[in-house]
Amino acid sequence: MADLPRERLVDQMFPFTHIGVNYFGPFEVKFLRRNLKRWFCLFNCLTTRAVHIEVAQSLDTESYLGALTRFIARRGFPNTSISDNGTNFVGKVNELKAFINKWDKTKIESDLAKKKVVWKFNPPGAQHFGGICERLVQSCNKFMTAILDNRSLTDKVLNTTMCLVEQTINARPLTAVSDDP
Template sequence: MALAWINTEPNTLKTFVANRVTEIQSLTQPHKWLHVPTQDNPADLISRGQSTQDFLESSLWKNGPLWLSQDSDMWPQFPLIKTDVLEKGPIRTTIVSLTLIISNPKKQAEIFVECLIEKYSSLRTLKHVIAYCQHFIKNTDLKNKKQRSLSPLSNEELDAGIIRVGGRIEHANIPQGQKHPIVLPHTHHITTLIIREEHIKRKHAGVQATLYGVRESFWPIDSRNTTRRIIRRSVRCFRVKPRGIDCIMGSLPEKRLTYSCLFLHVGVDYCGPFYIKEKRHRNRGREKVYVSIFVCFTTKAVHLDLVYGLTTEAFLDSLSKFFSRQGKAITVHSDNGTNFVGANKELRDLYEFIQKTKHDPDVKKFLSNERMNWNFNPPSSPHFGGLWEAPVK
């Protein structure tokens, strides 16, 4: 079967076999490929099974067949029998007969221009080709050869039969193309070339930036959808903008799903800075302040308080006012801000001091029961704390 493939034209085979036969025929000559009988093929010893003792005593595996050391005239010859190859692909024969008769020269010119436009994929090349065609048509109408030239086309020649956008900015001090852009159909090949060239000129910018550049001289119909469709087909933009990975979200904390009192479990964060001006002092400059945000885990209620700095003392004052108004929280969550870490350290030192000092047993028991737990986000984990980061927006 393999010899039949090698001696067959690749275009009549299926794609998988044809690719390999083409490579074999390009590197070697088909008539040099011969058939090795089964009894002389060492590979069959393994594929068909053999005992270990017979395999070790076999000289065929070590030295090969006996005729291999003789002249090529003594090698076994097997004539190739022509058979139908199963891997042959379907042969399709299509006969197309097309006769186009156009009696209207104007219609014939329009068809020629459409075919010329569809032929090129670069707007710059198409401009040069159309310019040379226009010069050729212009020069053929001139009988005097001295008057023929390849000078640039005039604006009147270029604007012949072009539809432009109207408006009331005729007297504006801007170029004519910006005052009255050329209207482009959204499905035409010229529109695709113009948008593609502007997209490449702007270093593969997005839809909005590309559209701004196009509208400086042209006004495509359904421009946004057309620009989005062309940019989506750009191979380079597709490669540098891969599809994001959809991460599986973790389960919500238990404190978010259980009923509890208001502000019993809270998260805290800062936002700012803001600038305020005090009225107690005349000609006083503006002062920088911040806002501390406390968010309830159960109800998502928000408590705001003004803080006059990022120090630990300022935050402890804000925390005391929060506890006085909303009640004491059992659990507080925050990021690893220095003021939060400092406040936690001071509260922990105060708790340890109270535990070591001799106080009334009832007071000591009350303070021990009311101890507050402070939980910090893991370092370098911006995806933590979304509940109290959202109000900062």
């Protein structure tokens, strides 16, 4: 296996200075008499593995930039953002791959450049680069299933549930727990 990315090994930095980004979902919510799909944008700190989750209304560029703006408003500006490049998303639905491939990547890069954020892509043939994000997606899905227990969803319930999932994941010990009192 190759060396870990430099962003994962930097210490003495604020949390969420270097982040990994991944989408997961969809989850269906009831709105009036219709069912709508909602997606989640998972931001994780590459050094501490803390998690921040934003609900995305759709999979377009504007929705991602909105989720990123809400993330920055709460957690601060990251220096580096690392994500899949759309060809190796491990999603349940082909729709995710199609929408990510349609993203206006130059617009996202220019928006991030204005905020002095470097956006990097994982290599297409190296799924192990995004292993941390993929593992956290599995944890989110597991906790979502446990919390919701087949209830019907509304946007309010979904947002509350994602906050509970984020709290549960961030409550785990981030380092080895010592036996020594």
